Amino acid sequence: MFDNLSDKLNSVFKKLKGHGKLSEKNIDEGLREVRMALLEADAHYRVVKQLIADIRARAIGQEVLESLTPAQQVIKIVNEELTALMGSEKEALNLSGAMPQAVMLVGLQGSGKTTTAGKLAVHLRKNGKKPYLVPLDxxxxxxxxxxxxxxxxxxxxxxxxxxxxxxVEIAQKARQKAPSEGCDTLVLDTAGRLHVDSELMNELSRIQKAIEPSDVLLIADAMTGQDAVNMAESFDQALDLGGIVLTKMDGDARGGAALSIKAVTGKPVKFIGVGEKTNALEEFHPDRMASRILGMGDMLSFIEKAQDAVDEKKAADLEKKLRKNQFTLEDFRDQMTQVRKMGSLNDLIKMIPGANKSKQLNKLDVDERELVRIEAIINSMTPAERRNHNIVNGSRRKRIAKGSGTKVQDVNKLLKNYSQVLKMMKKFNKGGMRAMTRNMMPF
Ligand SMILES: Nc1nc2c(ncn2[C@@H]2O[C@H](COP(=O)(O)OP(=O)(O)OP(=O)(O)O)[C@@H](O)[C@H]2O)c(=O)[nH]1
Ligand SMILES: [Mg+2]
Incomplete structure (x- = not known):
């Protein structure tokens, strides 16, 4: 991603660093090269012109010219201006309004709408939503x-x-059916065309009026550079887009679209597609993208990915155990410890889809202090007891209570909670369970 642009910018910065102290002339020379690099990356010329003017106004200021590390100051300014250009703040999917909500995906043929629909479903599920995919092509x-x-x-x-x-009829029927399918968020995968034409726009506009989706995302192929930006303008005029997804950023996209689309259309990039697989969708963070372009790497996105991967594996292991009815009190305790490391249990509980409505979950006492007690109780059990809670009879309960400094009632309550969780787990279907185990380890 942006390899060429990054290389060019880095060689400009290297030259600047070589100068030690910088003169206005040095800076102008450097910025001329930055301008060329951006234009070669297919960024919009008007956008580039403004960006360079903004950077220059700051870079020839006293702090930079008199600074001991002027080149670093220039890099910092370029970083900040690139970030501002791409929108500064991350913009999330808009999911406001009445349930079931709808996210409508539009775009030219082959831009990646259907692939992105799948990726978004995964993203929504990770965020506690119940997506419903709706084919409208x-x-x-x-x-x-x-x-x-x-x-x-x-x-x-x-x-x-x-x-x-x-x-339109499909979309309306799908919305009526969503609740009975246990879904709260429609992902509408619309038909593409080779070019923007009035027939397509009319159809999309009819769907939009009938369904009133909370977000309309343009799916644009980043490899098409300025064409993507022009196309975004046309779609925005007809549909008033909520945001843009730039796909195929993993390919040899030169970066121009990512750099200029917000400045030209006023609409934010909300996600980028970075591969064909269903997990290859990233939220678009302007600051991280700027760092990436400047070759400073993007540790945060990397760390997030690593965390995702770990959770996926843990969730999969846990799911396997649950399926085989091997989710023991030991696992219960380990998951609980994990959760405590992640933050407040009550906050985490809120992430479970439908947690507020679930009577069974409300019955579980989730007082933070209680966790410490639960851990102590499980630690006082023998390994055999932890693996098979059915053998924990009256006298064993007394012994465990004494060993953990708790009351027999506490032990009873823990065992009751645990068996309730087991029961509930069994009721969940495959998809639901995976989402649940990922979101909320112990319950
Ligand atoms: N490398 C890469 N390929 C992608 C990405 N997104 C989509 N693709 C590929 O692009 C091609 C077209 O994707 P689709 O999702 O079918 O595109 P579409 O917009 O639904 O196409 P139509 O339904 O024909 O309009 C497929 O081969 C996808 O695998 C991405 O982020 N990276
Ligand atoms: Mg499609």
């Missing part, structure tokens, strides 16, 4: 099947569209 043969297959692979429900139906 009734023109291209096999488009509906493509989304159905994707849904199956991800264990996400897909509305059973048929090519004979009108897309």
């Amino acid at each position: 009734v023109y291209r043969p096999a488009a509906i099947d493509q989304l159905k297959k994707l849904g199956e692979q991800l264990s996400v429900p897909v509305f059973d569209s048929s090519p004979e139906m009108d897309p």
Whole structure:
């Protein structure tokens, strides 16, 4: 991503560093090269012009010229201005309004709408939502099947569209059906066209008016550079976009679209697609992107990914155990310790889809101090007891209470909670359970 641009900018900075103290002339020379590099990366010329003017105004100021590390100061300014150009703050998906909500994906043929629909479903599920994939492409043969297959692979429900139906009718029916499928967020995968045409815009606009989605995302291929920016303007005029997803950023996209699309359209990039797989979607953080462009790396995104990977593995292990009915009190305790490391239990509980409504969950006492007691109780059990709670009879309960400095009632309560969790776990279907185990380790 941005390799070329990064290389060029770094060689400019290297030159600047070589000067020691900088003169206005040095800075102008450097900025001329920065300008060339940005234009070669296919950034919009008007955007580049303004950006360079902004950087220059700050870079020829006293602090920089008189600083002992002027080149570093210039890099810092470039970093800040690039960040501002891309929107400063991360912009999240808009999911306000009445349930079920809808996110509508629009874009040209092959831009990555269907792939992104799958990725977004995964993203939504990670955030405690229950996505419902809705195929609205009734023109291209096999488009509906493509989304159905994707849904199956991800264990996400897909509305059973048929090519004979009108897309508006499909979307309305899907919304009516969503609650009975246990879903709260529709992801509408619309049809693409080769070019922006009025027929397409009319159809998209009809869908938008009928469904009033909380977010409309343009899916744009980053490799098409300035074309993506122009296309975004056309879509925005017709649909008033909520944001943009730039796909194929893993390819040899030169970066121009990511740099200029916000400045030109006023609409933020909300996500970037970085691969064909369903987990290859990243939230777009302007500051991290600027650091990436300047070759400073993006530790934060990396760390987030690593954490994601670890949780995925833990969730998968846990799921396996639950399936085989091997989720022991020992696992219960270990998960609890993990959760305590992650922060407040009450905050974490809020992440479970439907936790507020679940009577069973409300019955579980989640007082933070209680966790310490629970840990002590489980530690006082023998390994055999931890592995099979059914053998913990009256006299064992007395012994455990004494060993952990608690009361027999506390031991009873823990065992009751634990068996309730077991029961509840068994009730969850595959998708639900995975989301739940990922979101909320002990329960
Ligand atoms: N490398 C890479 N490939 C992607 C990305 N997103 C989508 N693709 C690929 O782009 C191609 C088109 O993706 P689709 O999701 O089918 O595109 P679409 O917009 O739904 O296409 P139509 O339904 O025909 O309009 C597929 O081969 C995807 O695997 C991405 O972020 N990176
Ligand atoms: Mg498609």
